[in-house]
Amino acid sequence: MPDTSPGVPAPGAHTSREASAQAAATDVARAGSPDPSGAATPVRATITVPDSVSMLSLLGSADELLRLVESELDADVHVRGNEIAVTGQPADNAFAVRVFDELIALIGTGQQLRPDSVRRVIAMLRSGGSERPADVLSLDIISRRGRTIRPKTLNQKRYVDAIDENTIVFGIGPAGTGKTYLAMAKAVQALQTKQVNRIILTRPAVEAGERLGYLPGTLSEKIDPYLRPLYDALHDMVDPESIPRLMASGTIEVAPLAYMRGRAQPYDARVLTPNGFMPMGTLRVGDLVIGSDGTPTPVLGVYPQGRKQVYRVTTQDGASTLACGEHLWTVRTPDDRRRGTSRTLETQEMIGSLRWSHAHRYELPVVQPVHLEPDEVLLEPYALGLLLGDGCLTTDTTPSFATADPELAVVLEAALDRIEVRNKGGYDYVLRHVDGGRGGLRIANPVTEVLRELGLAGTRSGTKFVPEPYLHNAADVRLAVLQGLLDTDGGPVTQRGRTCRVQYCTTSPRLRDDVTFLVRSLGGVVYSRIRPAEGRPPGRVLGRDVPHRSDAYVLDIRLPQGAEPFRLERKRRAYDAAGGGRPMRFISGIEPVGEQETMCIQVAAQDSLYVTDDFIVTHNTLNDAFVILDEAQNTTAEQMKMFLTRLGFGSQIVVTGDVTQVDLPGGAQSGLKIVREILDGLEDVHFAHLTSTDVVRHRLVGNIVDAYERWDATRQPAAARPGAGAPVRASRPRRQGS
Numbered sequence: 001m002p003d004t005s006p007g008v009p010a011p012g013a014h015t016s017r018e019a020s021a022q023a024a025a026t027d028v029a030r031a032g033s034p035d036p037s038g039a040a041t042p043v044r045a046t047i048t049v050p051d052s053v054s055m056l057s058l059l060g061s062a063d064e065l066l067r068l069v070e071s072e073l074d075a076d077v078h079v080r081g082n083e084i085a086v087t088g089q090p091a092d093n094a095f096a097v098r099v100f101d102e103l104i105a106l107i108g109t110g111q112q113l114r115p116d117s118v119r120r121v122i123a124m125l126r127s128g129g130s131e132r133p134a135d136v137l138s139l140d141i142i143s144r145r146g147r148t149i150r151p152k153t154l155n156q157k158r159y160v161d162a163i164d165e166n167t168i169v170f171g172i173g174p175a176g177t178g179k180t181y182l183a184m185a186k187a188v189q190a191l192q193t194k195q196v197n198r199i200i201l202t203r204p205a206v207e208a209g210e211r212l213g214y215l216p217g218t219l220s221e222k223i224d225p226y227l228r229p230l231y232d233a234l235h236d237m238v239d240p241e242s243i244p245r246l247m248a249s250g251t252i253e254v255a256p257l258a259y260m261r262g263r264a265q266p267y268d269a270r271v272l273t274p275n276g277f278m279p280m281g282t283l284r285v286g287d288l289v290i291g292s293d294g295t296p297t298p299v300l301g302v303y304p305q306g307r308k309q310v311y312r313v314t315t316q317d318g319a320s321t322l323a324c325g326e327h328l329w330t331v332r333t334p335d336d337r338r339r340g341t342s343r344t345l346e347t348q349e350m351i352g353s354l355r356w357s358h359a360h361r362y363e364l365p366v367v368q369p370v371h372l373e374p375d376e377v378l379l380e381p382y383a384l385g386l387l388l389g390d391g392c393l394t395t396d397t398t399p400s401f402a403t404a405d406p407e408l409a410v411v412l413e414a415a416l417d418r419i420e421v422r423n424k425g426g427y428d429y430v431l432r433h434v435d436g437g438r439g440g441l442r443i444a445n446p447v448t449e450v451l452r453e454l455g456l457a458g459t460r461s462g463t464k465f466v467p468e469p470y471l472h473n474a475a476d477v478r479l480a481v482l483q484g485l486l487d488t489d490g491g492p493v494t495q496r497g498r499t500c501r502v503q504y505c506t507t508s509p510r511l512r513d514d515v516t517f518l519v520r521s522l523g524g525v526v527y528s529r530i531r532p533a534e535g536r537p538p539g540r541v542l543g544r545d546v547p548h549r550s551d552a553y554v555l556d557i558r559l560p561q562g563a564e565p566f567r568l569e570r571k572r573r574a575y576d577a578a579g580g581g582r583p584m585r586f587i588s589g590i591e592p593v594g595e596q597e598t599m600c601i602q603v604a605a606q607d608s609l610y611v612t613d614d615f616i617v618t619h620n621t622l623n624d625a626f627v628i629l630d631e632a633q634n635t636t637a638e639q640m641k642m643f644l645t646r647l648g649f650g651s652q653i654v655v656t657g658d659v660t661q662v663d664l665p666g667g668a669q670s671g672l673k674i675v676r677e678i679l680d681g682l683e684d685v686h687f688a689h690l691t692s693t694d695v696v697r698h699r700l701v702g703n704i705v706d707a708y709e710r711w712d713a714t715r716q717p718a719a720a721r722p723g724a725g726a727p728v729r730a731s732r733p734r735r736q737g738s
Contacts, residue, residue: 173690319614360586385484499581640671
């Protein structure tokens, strides 16, 4: 405990200045008797340094830190052994004791005192805040190779705390205040603790007008000069040898702001909605699209992107869609599958690396069974599938059905109201209306009536199709139609030691496309091939050859677990015995197709994925990411809005900038200057302001910042100056050393 009773220093006590012991002794000798001038009597306080704290660590080499403390205090300091005595006015002594207490506490946390940390402790105590400097300066963010990154000022600590507590944080202040560096440290910390899956670093490249095409070199060579500060900070916190690997996998992405908005598809690319596929160009904010989980998700933003180079991205099962080079894809490589992870890559990053050891490298997620709007249907869905497969739909005669499985005839009869399925001999059945004749009148067959309403009347094997109300309907309706088709014209294909795939065959190109739609909408994949009629051996019917008159379309199908392809017992047993395997979809080709007008959308799905052409899963926004926008004073208002509205679920944004260093051309208004007016008071958004006192570079930098602020103030009209009319508090005069 400090000893506040007056007394005389013991012999042998020393200070960092010559003759200070003698001066202190004189002061204390006067204690106890009234001062003729009426000034308060100096007193002494004693601080005992714990044995666990090295005096060399506290006082510095050659008493460097002790001299620094003395120059900042209005009390004399004497040191003997592990005791520090301060002599002065009670208030000055109390302040000195607090300073040494904080320095001792800092050493206790394992930190090494330096002149700059001593100055910061004293400055924080003078500011009168409630936070202890030892708590502020010992807040570890990340450590690497024995170096720990911590906030060094009270404002920096509050800035770091705000990042922990808010989704969007703006760090505004002059250069050298650690805005970007601390944000980078928090991003790396979030990645290491698996709070986010990726880090995205960006800044506007206004010096090149964000038009980098005329610069020589690759994209990386063009943007490196603008992103160098971000790279430098990143190398301080992450093993430099791992950075190329993290960037290749998409875990760390560094790009100019212009490329952040470049995830785009052409206006005529189709996006799946609860009512079917719609051109992307027709979507508006609030519309519903289908996410990767098959459920509807609202569109949160629609952003035209102008003309861009567009690529056709093709999968191994024949599906394809169009996207620009910066469009994002969530994929899994063989390494990712082993680790149970995934990565997000741009279209252009995958070009030239689509194969890995003779196999496809990039696996896309497969959509789960899609939830489309349910609707009433005229004919039981499974019965429709059976009739499309083995029924005669010409309606020239009573509808008929041909099958070698009597089980299907029984099921068909049970599914059709007032219909009797009567065997005419062999494999032929007729669908007779039980009330077809009454009093000499012929009553229309209800199946015939339904076929006419569905547009199927008169269709033959090469022209059959699945009516629209069945394609765009609830998942159970679509699955029932598919089961009917597969129970008639499909079957399991088993291979020894392998899972069972499903094969379907038809001569109708439209029915081929409809079956493909059904399978993909249920979360499956389809491989299609043509079996030409020409050159094929003829079939045999009743002992005679029957030539093939049409090409056959053969579909190999994989359905997800839970989507049973068959109801027919013999086919279901064969399929269940081997298992259906897992539907997989890989990117097999990326080819340029020229420039087109493009746009991008932001969706509310947790993973930001939505379904585009041929049920391909893709995405645009930034989920589970820590995003840092540096030099934000050089964004326009439109760019700032675009950037902030790209925030995805599980993500965090830190925006840093200095509003006194705007480089926008043509007098454009800085988006950072006006964003506070727009977002001030919005929940989960915080504005942190750093000042010259938070500069952690050379001490002269803070003085330069202050000098410029004073110069700027003299150039403003008095009424427009910040704090105009308010009293100005004079700074405390510096104590002269003895």
